[in-house]
Every structure is written in structure tokens, then in C-alpha cells.
Amino acid sequence: MQDDFRTIIEPFRIHSVEPLRMTTPQQRSAAVRDAGYNLFNLHADDVLIDLLTDSGTGAMSRDQWAAIQHGDESYAGSPSWFRFLRAVQELFPFRHVIPTHQGRAAERILFSVLGGPGKVIPNNTHFDTTRANVEFTGAEAVDLVIPEGRDPALFHPFKGNLDLSALEQLLSERAEDVPVAFVTITNNSGGGQPVSLANLRGASRLCHQYGVPLFLDACRFAENAWFIHQREEGQERREIADIVREMASLADGMTMSAKKDPFGNIGGWLAMNDDQLAEQCRNLLILTEGFPTYGGLAGRDLEAIAQGLQEAVDPDYLRYRIRSTAYLGEAVAAAGVPVVQPIGGHAVYLDARSLLPHIPPLRYPGQALSVALYQTGGIRSAEIGTVMFGRHPDGSEQPAAMDLVRLAVPRRTYTQSHIDYVIEVVLKVASEAPALPGYRMVSEPPALRHFTARFEPV
Numbered sequence: 001m002q003d004d005f006r007t008i009i010e011p012f013r014i015h016s017v018e019p020l021r022m023t024t025p026q027q028r029s030a031a032v033r034d035a036g037y038n039l040f041n042l043h044a045d046d047v048l049i050d051l052l053t054d055s056g057t058g059a060m061s062r063d064q065w066a067a068i069q070h071g072d073e074s075y076a077g078s079p080s081w082f083r084f085l086r087a088v089q090e091l092f093p094f095r096h097v098i099p100t101h102q103g104r105a106a107e108r109i110l111f112s113v114l115g116g117p118g119k120v121i122p123n124n125t126h127f128d129t130t131r132a133n134v135e136f137t138g139a140e141a142v143d144l145v146i147p148e149g150r151d152p153a154l155f156h157p158f159k160g161n162l163d164l165s166a167l168e169q170l171l172s173e174r175a176e177d178v179p180v181a182f183v184t185i186t187n188n189s190g191g192g193q194p195v196s197l198a199n200l201r202g203a204s205r206l207c208h209q210y211g212v213p214l215f216l217d218a219c220r221f222a223e224n225a226w227f228i229h230q231r232e233e234g235q236e237r238r239e240i241a242d243i244v245r246e247m248a249s250l251a252d253g254m255t256m257s258a259k260k261d262p263f264g265n266i267g268g269w270l271a272m273n274d275d276q277l278a279e280q281c282r283n284l285l286i287l288t289e290g291f292p293t294y295g296g297l298a299g300r301d302l303e304a305i306a307q308g309l310q311e312a313v314d315p316d317y318l319r320y321r322i323r324s325t326a327y328l329g330e331a332v333a334a335a336g337v338p339v340v341q342p343i344g345g346h347a348v349y350l351d352a353r354s355l356l357p358h359i360p361p362l363r364y365p366g367q368a369l370s371v372a373l374y375q376t377g378g379i380r381s382a383e384i385g386t387v388m389f390g391r392h393p394d395g396s397e398q399p400a401a402m403d404l405v406r407l408a409v410p411r412r413t414y415t416q417s418h419i420d421y422v423i424e425v426v427l428k429v430a431s432e433a434p435a436l437p438g439y440r441m442v443s444e445p446p447a448l449r450h451f452t453a454r455f456e457p458v
């Protein structure tokens with residue numbers, strides 16, 4: 001306990017280190033030009049502080065590395081699988097747990113069974129791979145986050161909440177076309193914002209009234225539970241694991257990326273209570289992922305995730321985790337840089353559209369800001385805006401709801417001085433904002449274009 005002191009320290013010390021490679025602004029300008037001004041195309045060696053994603057990039061603990069040595073690589077029925085299953089069901093007591101190599105594989109399997117033309121799938125905000133996997137089946141993905149969730153500057157304790165009246169309207173009009181409803185905790189594409197237990201209870205009640213199963217996209221379940229613990233009336237005395245179990249009890253299933261809160265470098269799962277649905281999903285799993293007791297993962301990965309799940313719900317870790325993200329966000333906001341408020345769990349989202357009003361959305365202000373952060377300080381971030389969400393299934397291009405740049409903080413990986421450096425770079429780029437150019441896309445793939453599109457400045 002450190003209750004008497006103001007400084008919230010990292011609740012770990014460093015056991016093994018990785019060198020960072022320094023580069024000059026000239027080297028970075030050449031590297032980003034060669035990458036077609038798409039930061040996904042950079043060599044990671046040319047990045048100093050990598051805030052592209054918190055997915056699979058966290059530091060594993062001593063106990064996770066030790067667990068890896070227990071990995072049993074039996075094709076079927078490995079003890080590592082049973083340890084994984086126990087760890088998952090301890091928090092998410094669904095009847096069926098289906099391991100996958102990452103979250104999007106769980107999505108693809110589920111939507112292959114439940115999706116298809118004429119179907120509509122609501123979510124607070126679909127994550128990019130979730131939306132793409134829904135749309136790939138011909139179904140429609142609709143985002144029903146509360147109106148407060150679309151206003152970057154507005155404070156609200158649970159800005160990830162689903163708009164329950166919009167959900168009720170959809171269900172009352174066409175429940176038979178809704179094979180499943182989703183809630184993403186925390187709401188990644190909407191600023192890493194949490195969803196309250198009260199909202200989940202409401203969504204659960206509505207879905208069940210209309211006979212529609214409710215699923216969680218639970219990648220950041222522990223961070224969401226911490227926000228509930230801190231912000232929701234009557235929750236401050238509960239254990240984090242207990243809050244997680246209540247969230248699970250309100251749902252009929254989940255998709256999961258173990259690369260997020262469970263501290264895996266790879267992994268995921270699909271879980272549900274429905275026996276018939278589980279059988280259909282397992283049949284698809286065997287086709288592309290593997291046998292149902294490993295699902296595309298090595299036994300050692302299952303062990304690392306099982307251990308990581310226990311660490312993810314440790315309150316000392318979560319207090320540090322949420323505080324360190326807020327530290328970055330509050331520092332840049334205090335200096336006048338527009339950010340999504342309040343600061344989310346895993347990332348700080350810079351509001352590129354407000355910072356760069358001279359760049360119209362179809363000239364990609366988020367791309368402009370993320371390229372500048374790299375050129376100036378070697379920081380890699382991710383555009384979450386019109387590049388990611390602007391292209392529609394009918395071929396049209398429209399501005400996304402917001403043009404954000406996400407600075408995602410890998411778990412347990414960077415120290416406070418790394419973050420102080422990031423703050424300095426963001427402030428320098430913000431001071432030069434009026435001089436930044438917009439971008440034109442010169443090539444784009446048919447789906448998930450942000451990963452591989454190429455750009456040039458205009």
C-alpha cells in the first residue's frame with residue numbers, strides 16, 4: 001500500500017532490458033517517405049517509442065516466463081489447455097471456451113456462423129477488425145454509443161456506454177435480423193472509454209427481452225472493471241475479479257484478444273453458453289485454427305495467458321496502469337492540446353481534427369499528426385479516424401465521426417521518463433501544427449485499408 005504518498009510507482013522492477021535505437025530527424029524523414037507515409041510500414045528498429053498499439057506488446061512477468069517452461073505441446077488434451085480453461089472460466093464462467101490465435105479469428109468464426117446479408121449487429125463502437133469481419137459476411141455493423149461518447153471534449157464517467165434507447169428502437173423494429181448484440185469493454189475505437197455495470201445490466205435486460213444474445217468484446221475487461229471500481233456507485237469495495245464475473249454473468253458469450261489485458265504476446269478466445277452455437281464454431285475452428293484444445297496456440301502461449309489473467313486483475317497493477325495513461329493525457333491536455341476526455345484506460349487519443357482545422361477530414365488530419373510525431377520524435381502512433389473508417393461497403397468515402405491519433409501505452413513496458421519525452425514531443429508538434437500538410441492516399445486495399453495504404457503529402 002502506498003496510500004500516504006502522492007506518487008503512484010510502477011509496481012515492479014526491471015529484470016531484463018531491450019535497447020532502443022536512436023535515429024536523427026533526417027533518417028526518420030527518409031524512413032517514413034519510404035514507408036509511403038504509413039507508420040505500419042516502418043521497420044520497428046526505426047521507432048524510438050512505439051505507441052502504435054498495446055496489442056501483444058506488453059512486458060511479460062517473471063511468472064509468465066516461468067509458466068512458458070511448463071508449456072505442454074500435446075496435440076490434444078494438453079495440461080496447458082486445462083490450465084488456460086480454468087483461468088478463463090475463473091473470470092468468465094461461460095460453458096464453452098474456444099481458443100483462437102487472436103481476437104479477430106474469434107470474430108471471423110462467430111460472424112461466419114451468425115452474420116450474412118440482411119443481418120445487423122449493434123455494438124457501442126465496433127473495433128476495426130470487428131466491423132470488417134461483420135461486413136465481410138454481408139451483414140451491417142451499427143455503432144450505438146451514447147451521444148456523449150461522440151463528443152471528444154465532453155466529460156462523462158462511462159462514455160463507452162451503449163445508447164439503450166437506440167438499442168431498444170433497433171430491437172423493436174427488427175430483432176429477427178439481429179443475431180447478436182455486442183458491447184466493447186472498454187470502447188477502444190471510442191477513446192478507450194469504459195462501460196458501466198448499470199449500462200451492461202440494461203443492455204442485457206433489453207437483449208433478453210427480445211431474445212437476442214449479448215456478447216462482450218472483452219479485450220480490456222480488467223481496465224473496464226477498474227473504472228467501475230473507481231467510478232460507479234457502490235462498487236468501490238468489490239474485488240476486481242468479482243466485478244469481472246458480474247460483467248460476464250450479464251452476457252451470453254464473448255470474443256477476446258489475449259494480446260490486451262491478459263498480457264499475451266499472442267492469443268484469444270471465443271466463449272459462449274449456447275451448445276449448438278459452440279458446436280458450429282468448433283467445426284469452423286478445426287477447419288482453420290486447429291483442434292479445440294489449442295486453437296492455433298502453442299501450449300506455452302496458453303500457459304502465459306493463464307498466468308497473465310491472474311496478474312491482470314491485481315489492483316496494484318491496475319491503479320498504476322490507469323494512472324500512468326492519465327499522466328500522459330493530463331500533461332498534454334494541460335498544455336492545451338485537444339484530447340479525448342476523460343483519459344481512457346490504455347491510450348491517450350489526440351483530437352487531430354481540432355488541432356489541425358486547416359486539414360479537411362478527407363485530407364486525413366490524423367495521418368498528418370501521426371506522421372509528424374514520428375518525424376519529430378520517433379514516436380509511432382495510430383490514426384483512428386477517416387483513414388481507418390472512411391471507406392464504406394458501397395464504395396463511398398466519408399469523414400469518420402472523429403479524427404483521432406491514438407497513443408497506446410504497452411503494458412509494463414515504458415518508464416515515466418519515456419512518457420515525459422513523449423509529452424515533450426507532442427507539445428513541440430502541437431506548437432507547429434498550422435504548418436503540417438494534409439495527405440492524399442495513392443493506393444489502398446479493399447478492406448482494413450489503414451494497415452497497408454500508401455500516402456503522399458499535399
Ligand SMILES: *Cc1c(COP(=O)(O)O)cnc(C)c1O
Pocket residue numbers: 055102103104105127129130184188217219256257258259260267268
Ligand atoms: C485488438 C482488438 C480486437 C482484435 O483482436 P486481435 O487480437 O488484434 O485480432 C477486437 N476488439 C477490440 C476492442 C480490440 O482492441
